[in-house]
Amino acid sequence: xxxxxxxxxxxxxxxxxxxxxxxxxxxxxxxxxxxxxxxxxxxxxxxxxxxxxxxxxxxxxxxxxxxxxxxxxxxxxxxxxxxxxxxxxxxxxxxxxxxxxxxxxxxxxxxxxxxxxxxxxxxxxxxxxxxxxxxxxxxxxxxxxxxxxxxxxxxxxxxxxxxxxxxxxxxxxxxxxxxxxxxxxxxxxxxxxxxxxxxxxxxxxxxxxxxxxxxxxxxxxxxxxxxxxxxxxxxxxxxxxxxxxxxxxxxxxxxxxxxxxxxxxxxxxxxxxxxxxxxxxxxxxxxxxxxxxxxxxxxxxxxxxxxxxxxxxxxxxxxxxx
Amino acid sequence: xxxxxxxxxxxxxxxxxxxxxxxxxxxxxxxxxxxxxxxxxxxxxxxxxxxxxxxxxxxxxxxxxxxxxxxxxxxxxxxxxxxxxxxxxxxxxxxxxxxxxxxxxxxxxxxxxxxxxxxxxxxxxxxxxxxxxxxxxxxxxxxxxxxxxxxxxxxxxxxxxxxxxxxxxxxxxxxxxxxxxxxxxxxxxxxxxxxxxxxxxxxxxxxxxxxxxxxxxxxxxxxxxxxxxxxxxxxxxxxxxxxxxx
Ligand SMILES: Cc1cc2nc3c(=O)[nH]c(=O)nc-3n(C[C@H](O)[C@H](O)[C@H](O)COP(=O)(O)OP(=O)(O)OC[C@H]3O[C@@H](n4cnc5c(N)ncnc54)[C@H](O)[C@@H]3O)c2cc1C
Ligand SMILES: Nc1ncnc2c1ncn2[C@@H]1O[C@H](COP(=O)(O)O)[C@@H](O)[C@H]1O
Numbered sequence: 028x029x030x031x032x033x034x035x036x037x038x039x040x041x042x043x044x045x046x047x048x049x050x051x052x053x054x055x056x057x058x059x060x061x062x063x064x065x066x067x068x069x070x071x072x073x074x075x076x077x078x079x080x081x082x083x084x085x086x087x088x089x090x091x092x093x094x095x096x097x098x099x100x101x102x103x104x105x106x107x108x109x110x111x112x113x114x115x116x117x118x119x120x121x122x123x124x125x126x127x128x129x130x131x132x133x134x135x136x137x138x139x140x141x142x143x144x145x146x147x148x149x150x151x152x153x154x155x156x157x158x159x160x161x162x163x164x165x166x167x168x169x170x171x172x173x174x175x176x177x178x179x180x181x182x183x184x185x186x187x188x189x190x191x192x193x194x195x196x197x198x199x200x201x202x203x204x205x206x207x208x209x210x211x212x213x214x215x216x217x218x219x220x221x222x223x224x225x226x227x228x229x230x231x232x233x234x235x236x237x238x239x240x241x242x243x244x245x246x247x248x249x250x251x252x253x254x255x256x257x258x259x260x261x262x263x264x265x266x267x268x269x270x271x272x273x274x275x276x277x278x279x280x281x282x283x284x285x286x287x288x289x290x291x292x293x294x295x296x297x298x299x300x301x302x303x304x305x306x307x308x309x310x311x312x313x314x315x316x317x318x319x320x321x322x323x324x325x326x327x328x329x330x331x332x333x334x335x336x337x338x339x340x341x342x343x344x345x346x347x348x349x
Numbered sequence: 350x351x352x353x354x355x356x357x358x359x360x361x362x363x364x365x366x367x368x369x370x371x372x373x374x375x376x377x378x379x380x381x382x383x384x385x386x387x388x389x390x391x392x393x394x395x396x397x398x399x400x401x402x403x404x405x406x407x408x409x410x411x412x413x414x415x416x417x418x419x420x421x422x423x424x425x426x427x428x429x430x431x432x433x434x435x436x437x438x439x440x441x442x443x444x445x446x447x448x449x450x451x452x453x454x455x456x457x458x459x460x461x462x463x464x465x466x467x468x469x470x471x472x473x474x475x476x477x478x479x480x481x482x483x484x485x486x487x488x489x490x491x492x493x494x495x496x497x498x499x500x501x502x503x504x505x506x507x508x509x510x511x512x513x514x515x516x517x518x519x520x521x522x523x524x525x526x527x528x529x530x531x532x533x534x535x536x537x538x539x540x541x542x543x544x545x546x547x548x549x550x551x552x553x554x555x556x557x558x559x560x561x562x563x564x565x566x567x568x569x570x571x572x573x574x575x576x577x578x579x580x581x582x583x584x585x586x587x588x589x590x591x592x593x594x595x
Contacts, residue, residue, distance in 0.1 A: 037508065099507070101477075102486060126507045130489055133477025136443065142558040143442065145472050158562060164375075165468045167366040171562035213486045213516040220510030228508055232595070256595060274492065274527070275506055280362055280468065281386050281526075289594040300362045306567045310592045312584065313573075323573050328587060332578030344585040345595070 029064040029087070029115045030056040033108055033122040033131070034080060035099075038222050039071045044123035044229040046083045050190035051150070051183050052121035053084025058153055059119070062086035066111045066202065068096040068104060074199050081197030083190055089115075089202040095211065098218070099127040103210035105134040110204045112139060112178075120180045125228065132182050142174035145182035148307070165280040166303040185229055186286040186307065227276060230259030232289040233308075235278055237263040237301075239294020239315065239334060243271035248338040249293060255345040261285065263295045279304035293334045297322025314338070350405045350496070352395045353458040355449055355475070356424050357385035357439075357467045358417035372563045375469075384420055387464025387490075391522070393529035394494055395462050396428035402496070406430045408458075412439045412448050418547065425542035426534035432547045441557040442470065446478030451553045453483055458519060460501075465490035465523040473523065480521040488514065489523025 032052035034045040052063040065085040067077060070092040077088045091107050108131065112120060120135065122128045124145055136143035146162035148169065156173050162184060163170045227233065234253040236246065246260075253260045260276060267277035278285055280303035290308035294315060295301060302325050305311065313326040316333050323329045330337060360366065361381040369376040384392065392409065399405040409424035409432040411417050421432045435448045453461060466473035473489065480487025492511070493504035499518045504511045506525065534542070576584050588595045 099512075101488065105481070126490065126505070129473040130477050130487065133442075133472075133474040134481040134487065136474065136558070137446070137478050137481035143472070143474060144559060145474065163470055163564070164360075164366045165362075165471060167566075168368075169565050169567070170470075171565075173560045173562060174558070175560060176558050209484070213488065213514055215512055215514050217513040218507070218510065219513075220507065222509075224509060226508045268526075273510075275509060275511075289588065289592075299365070310588070310594045311570070312588070323575075325570060326573045327570060327592065328584055329573045329575050330578055330581055330584060331575070332581065337578060337581045340581050341585060344582040348585065348589065348595075 029062050029117055030059065030119045030121060031108070031112050031115055031117040032063055032065045032085060033120065033128065034065045034067045035123065035125060035127060036067065036069055036071055037226070041072065041076060041080065042123065042229065044125060044185055046080070047185065047188060047190045048121050048123040048183055049080055049083040049085050051181070051188045054150055054188060055119060055121060055181070064089060064115050065197070066091070066108060068107055070094050071097055077199045078196040081195045082192035085197045088197045088199045090199060091202045091204055098215045100211060100213065100215065101127070101130045101134065102212065103206065104131045105138060106206060106210050107204040108135060109138045111202060118178055122180070122182055124182045124184050128182055132180050136180055139178045139180070140176060141178035141180045142176040143180040143182070144172055144174060147181050147183045148187050150188065151181070162284070162307070166284045166306050184286060225257070225259040227259045227261055227278070227283050227285060230285070231287050232256050232258035233261050233285055233287045234258045234291045234293065235261035235263070235295060236266065236293050237295030238265050245335070246272070248335065248342070252291070252338055252342045252345070255342045256289070258289070258291075263301055292322055293338065295322060296320050297325060350398070350402055350460065351456065351458045352398065352405060352407045352460045352462060353410055353453060353456070354388070354392045354395045354407060354424070354429065355410050355461065355463045356388040356392065356420065357464065357469065358382050358411060358413050358420040359385045359468045362386060362468070366566070368564045372565065382420055384423060385464045385468050387466060387523070387525050389531050390526055390528050391462035391464055391524040392424055392427055392429065393532045394524060395460070396532060397529055398496060399428065408433060410435070410449060410452065412437055412445045414438055421547060422542050423534060425545045425547070426538040427532045428538065429545070431545055434547065434549045435552055436549055437552040440561050441559050442472045442474040443478060443558040444556065446475045446482060447554055447556070448552055449475065450479050450482035453479065460518060461521040463521070463523050465525040476521045476523040483521070485519050485521060486516050487521040488516070490525040491522045492525055492528055494522065494524070494528055
């Protein structure tokens with residue numbers, strides 16, 4: 028009756044957000060007096076990497092090592108995970124909220140007749156009823172919801188648990204699902220992806236720039252500070268609408284909702300739609316030349332000043348720490 | 350081609366959210382309601398396809414109570430041909446998906462377009478659920494969609510980039526920008542929307558998978574500490590030694 032955790036791979040690496048999901052699944056398993064099993068699809072990661080998922084609390088790792096699963100094919104993933112769920116006699120599936128995770132979770136909810144909650148921000152309360160807390164209204168509020176079915180799917184938001192690894196290794200087993208024709212009906216023809224960069228939704232630190240930066244040619248000062256802090260870069264909506272930065276960096280109500288420990292906003296006014304996407308950041312720093320910018324009201328630290336003058340000095344100060 | 354666009358009726362993006370009835374209900378006083386921003390992209394793309402492809406019909410669908418009709422009329426003004434309202438409070442994604450799937454089973458739509466996520470419950474779930482209920486592919490978030498015959502060529506956003514895909518219709522898609530430009534209804538659209546058919550149907554099955562409990566707002570920040578621009582370096586010291594985040 029183990030808790031099953033869907034673990035995503037990106038660029039041959041186990042995604043950080045999935046390791047959080049493993050830690051979360053292990054905690055849920057502990058509450059329920061059972062263990063957590065991770066399921067990994069594709070053949071891109073080594074047995075050694077798989078065993079290390081145990082560091083985050085999984086007792087066992089199932090690997091469906093089929094090369095066709097190296098791409099996130101939504102229906103095939105649904106099928107494989109449903110089969111693993113049955114084999115493990117699971118009642119609970121945990122996964123990290125992501126572009127693939129969300130798509131697969133919704134189909135699985137129907138397939139497994141499961142109650143699904145996404146955007147979950149903390150561990151569930153289990154005492155008779157099974158309730159979770161999740162983000163709603165585009166990050167402007169939270170809601171407690173009861174999951175009523177016997178089967179449950181929990182899609183967690185970054186930061187729902189703080190995961191600290193130990194040195195336990197998991198046992199690794201291969202898993203051979205059966206496929207049907209419909210599983211691969213959708214063809215992925217090409218993938219365009221930045222590699223080697225920190226991914227915004229799972230970054231612990233984010234440096235974001237707004238229209239105050241004046242143009243894409245000025246992004247160097249954002250990238251330098253982000254680099255010094257090992258942070259991902261983000262932006263406001265107009266910046267991605269103007270194609271100064273790629274669309275996947277757009278933070279806010281209609282973009283990525285981030286929850287890093289540190290969010291630095293540079294030349295962003297702090298419109299309510301932007302704030303909705305950053306409200307669960309632990310510490311917010313605002314740098315803006317206008318002392319009346321609304322963002323200061325939502326910040327922990329603020330500097331009124333010119334980004335072009337201040338950012339290089341901050342970058343140097345960070346470099347001097349090392 | 351037959352296109353179904355599923356729209357939500359949600360508070361305007363500038364809304365401050367508050368709750369009533371012991372934090373169990375959204376406080377709707379003073380709120381403006383709109384078509385969900387992502388649903389608006391789905392609708393705009395549907396209307397574009399209709400303009401380009403002869404004999405295309407666009408039906409707008411909402412699961413909601415009578416108060417959503419003004420929002421549905423706006424979808425008709427933007428260019429949907431007719432609309433369906435399933436008369437129920439949409440509190441559970443499974444319930445909503447089930448209603449949509451029942452309608453879709455009877456109507457055989459080639460494309461079911463939705464938003465990537467609703468801006469109230471934000472599950473990003475309904476499209477995937479409908480796809481599974483109908484046994485057809487579901488893809489989200491889709492940022493580009495072209496139809497060639499019965500094949501859709503699309504781009505889906507993934508973390509750090511895009512994925513390009515090809516799939517045969519019928520499909521369920523969750524849409525986001527820049528799939529199309531939002532359309533603003535013109536006078537002629539607004540006039541004709543008044544007489545376009547809007548059918549109200551009762552829900553077919555009331556099963557739900559989740560029950561909503563209390564809402565809460567994010568904890569307020571304790572206040573901002575300002576650092577003078579000529580001492581900006583102090584920020585880094587505070588982040589390390591006071592906030593302990595670097
Ligand atoms: C339906 C809808 C959805 C939306 N969703 C989002 C969303 O998800 N995310 C989002 O971000 N926005 C969203 N918006 C847009 C939002 O309303 C704002 O327009 C946007 O956030 C403003 O971006 P900005 O702060 O970069 O630009 P501006 O508002 O133009 O602000 C620029 C800021 O830079 C400062 N500045 C200028 N020069 C300097 C300098 N040299 N140094 C330091 N500071 C400087 C200025 O004082 C100003 O505060 C949405 C809007 C709508 C209608
Ligand atoms: N009550 C509803 N009526 C019609 N369509 C809906 C409703 N709720 C959700 N949808 C559609 O499903 C998409 C995803 O919603 P959600 O799963 O709630 O994030 C929305 O963008 C809409 O297109």
